Amino acid sequence: MRASASEVEQAIADAHRREWATVLASTAYTTRDLDVAEECVQEAFVAALEAWTRDGVPNSPGAWLTTVAKRRAVDVVRREVTLRSKIPLLVEPEVTVEADERRELIQTDAEDDVKDERLRLIFLCCHPALAPEAQMALTLRLVCGMSTEDIARLFLVSESAMGARLTRAKQKIATARIALRMPGETEMPDRLGAVLGVIYLLFTTGHTATSGSSLMRPELVDEALHLTNVLRELMPEEREVRGLLALLLVTDARRSSRVGDDGALVRLDAQDRSQWDGLAIAHAGQLVEEGLRGARPGRFVLQAAIALVHAASPSFEATDWHEIVRLYDDLLVAWPSPVVALNRAVAVSKVDGPLVALALVEELESDPRLTGYHYVPAIKADLLRSLGRTDEALVESERALELTRNEAERAFLDAQVRGRGARGE
Amino acid sequence: MAEYAILLYAPIVHEEADDGGAARAEHEQHSKDLQHDGAMIAAFALEPHTVSTSIRGDVITDGPFLETKEVIAGFCIIEASDLDEALKIAGTNPICHQGGGVEVRPVEDWVIPTRPGH
Numbered sequence: 446m447r448a449s450a451s452e453v454e455q456a457i458a459d460a461h462r463r464e465w466a467t468v469l470a471s472t473a474y475t476t477r478d479l480d481v482a483e484e485c486v487q488e489a490f491v492a493a494l495e496a497w498t499r500d501g502v503p504n505s506p507g508a509w510l511t512t513v514a515k516r517r518a519v520d521v522v523r524r525e526v527t528l529r530s531k532i533p534l535l536v537e538p539e540v541t542v543e544a545d546e547r548r549e550l551i552q553t554d555a556e557d558d559v560k561d562e563r564l565r566l567i568f569l570c571c572h573p574a575l576a577p578e579a580q581m582a583l584t585l586r587l588v589c590g591m592s593t594e595d596i597a598r599l600f601l602v603s604e605s606a607m608g609a610r611l612t613r614a615k616q617k618i619a620t621a622r623i624a625l626r627m628p629g630e631t632e633m634p635d636r637l638g639a640v641l642g643v644i645y646l647l648f649t650t651g652h653t654a655t656s657g658s659s660l661m662r663p664e665l666v667d668e669a670l671h672l673t674n675v676l677r678e679l680m681p682e683e684r685e686v687r688g689l690l691a692l693l694l695v696t697d698a699r700r701s702s703r704v705g706d707d708g709a710l711v712r713l714d715a716q717d718r719s720q721w722d723g724l725a726i727a728h729a730g731q732l733v734e735e736g737l738r739g740a741r742p743g744r745f746v747l748q749a750a751i752a753l754v755h756a757a758s759p760s761f762e763a764t765d766w767h768e769i770v771r772l773y774d775d776l777l778v779a780w781p782s783p784v785v786a787l788n789r790a791v792a793v794s795k796v797d798g799p800l801v802a803l804a805l806v807e808e809l810e811s812d813p814r815l816t817g818y819h820y821v822p823a824i825k826a827d828l829l830r831s832l833g834r835t836d837e838a839l840v841e842s843e844r845a846l847e848l849t850r851n852e853a854e855r856a857f858l859d860a861q862v863r864g865r866g867a868r869g870e
Numbered sequence: 871m872a873e874y875a876i877l878l879y880a881p882i883v884h885e886e887a888d889d890g891g892a893a894r895a896e897h898e899q900h901s902k903d904l905q906h907d908g909a910m911i912a913a914f915a916l917e918p919h920t921v922s923t924s925i926r927g928d929v930i931t932d933g934p935f936l937e938t939k940e941v942i943a944g945f946c947i948i949e950a951s952d953l954d955e956a957l958k959i960a961g962t963n964p965i966c967h968q969g970g971g972v973e974v975r976p977v978e979d980w981v982i983p984t985r986p987g988h
Contacts, residue, residue: 552951552952572953574953621953621975621976622872622951622952622953622976623952623953623954624951624952624953624954
């Protein structure tokens with residue numbers, strides 16, 4: 446029974462959204478070759494367009510696509526193996542490859558039993574042996590099914606540059622033998638932390654784009670949220686996944702109030718809180734409550750808890766800064782990073798005054814990990830200004846201006862330097 | 871199974887720390903452990919970089935190849951099934967908590983011949 450063109454288009458779009466990662470993960474696990482797997486999955490989607498129009502959309506589009514993709518992949522590998530060896534092959538239902546064949550294949554572990562193939566793929570893309578830009582690009586490409594062209598656009602590089610980045614990452618996976626399998630029990634906390642870190646990096650890149658003219662790239666934010674929801678579905682007991690989701694929800698709840706109509710940055714103390722998404726904040730609150738139960742909550746749960754203290758406050762002035770400092774103390778234990786210490790200093794300034802906080806920031810300035818981090822001089826400028834030391838504040842604002850590469854933030858800092866104050870304040 | 875090189879890097883020390891040979895003892899124990907586990911293929915500790923000589927083209931110069939704050943102290947070839955396993959082994963090298971670090975690189979090819987008379 447034929448299906449209408451628009452029904453099929455919708456079904457394909459849905460399947461692309463929901464099933465891409467599953468289909469790719471299954472195919473990659475079968476062929477152990479990421480490039481072949483990708484091509485076969487793409488071809489399967491193309492085949493679906495014709496077949497579903499002719500025969501109707503199948504009950505289980507994911508299963509249909511997986512079968513077709515895997516069948517194609519087996520054919521490709523067989524053809525290549527045949528080309529290499531002059532001995533006719535025995536036709537095997539499962540493709541096996543000789544151990545000493547110098548093929549660039551990815552490692553798989555036949556022994557791990559995973560309910561959802563996507564998990565293996567996510568851990569592969571986010572392996573700490575890959576550079577952060579490679580992790581993000583690979584996750585968007587292989588798990589989210591985003592085209593190389595779209596990924597390039599989101600990271601403001603040329604399509605060929607992004608293509609090269611993806612190729613290099615896949616080469617590293619094959620040559621260094623990064624395995625497509627679930628991390629073991631001892632590795633899991635670090636490896637999960639790496640996955641959450643990649644997703645969070647995607648979110649922050651979209652939420653406060655580090656370069657380019659607009660403050661946000663909503664497509665990256667959406668993919669980060671989508672990935673976190675997938676992870677939540679796949680690992681429902683993990684508190685840190687809950688924590689990440691809560692953090693993204695509460696941060697994104699402020700999306701519409703962060704940027705003025707003219708694209709200018711609006712700071713937290715000036716944002717219109719009535720525009721914040723109350724439903725998202727409530728959901729985040731529930732997740733954080735669950736996450737804080739039990740011993741030693743992790744970094745994402747604690748970051749979310751801090752964000753929620755802000756979100757729960759009716760105004761900037763009414764914020765419970767004592768609670769925030771307490772949470773930062775815990776966070777610093779779970780995550781001894783100078784950036785955390787810097788943010789804690791801002792909270793400390795609200796409780797103990799700018800002079801105490803300034804001393805903390807000056808201590809942090811010499812930390813080599815913060816070199817080139819424009820928030821250091823920006824925060825210092827604020828503290829100096831509240832102490833009436835305007836000349837020193839100006840020097841710091843100028844330094845911050847030199848360091849930031851995001852246009853909207855530059856405009857904000859530039860306005861400060863010129864003494865006008867940002868619109869919205 | 872594949873072969874990986876574990877390259878040991880250590881900061882250049884201008885004065886040998888007097889620790890009564892404790893650091894060296896750790897390396898010897900680690901070497902025994904790797905051999906016992908069957909992971910080790912070969913291991914070499916190198917003399918200090920001060921007795922290194924480098925060649926670029928035809929030009930011979932005194933000293934290590936790169937002017938850096940850390941230099942290669944030794945290397946070890948191991949066998950592991952994948953990168954995670956190699957990283958796990960490499961991470962246990964005592965150099966990691968003695969102020970240095972390791973680089974893990976897949977080996978493309980290798981040979982340790984048995985030589986007549988040796």
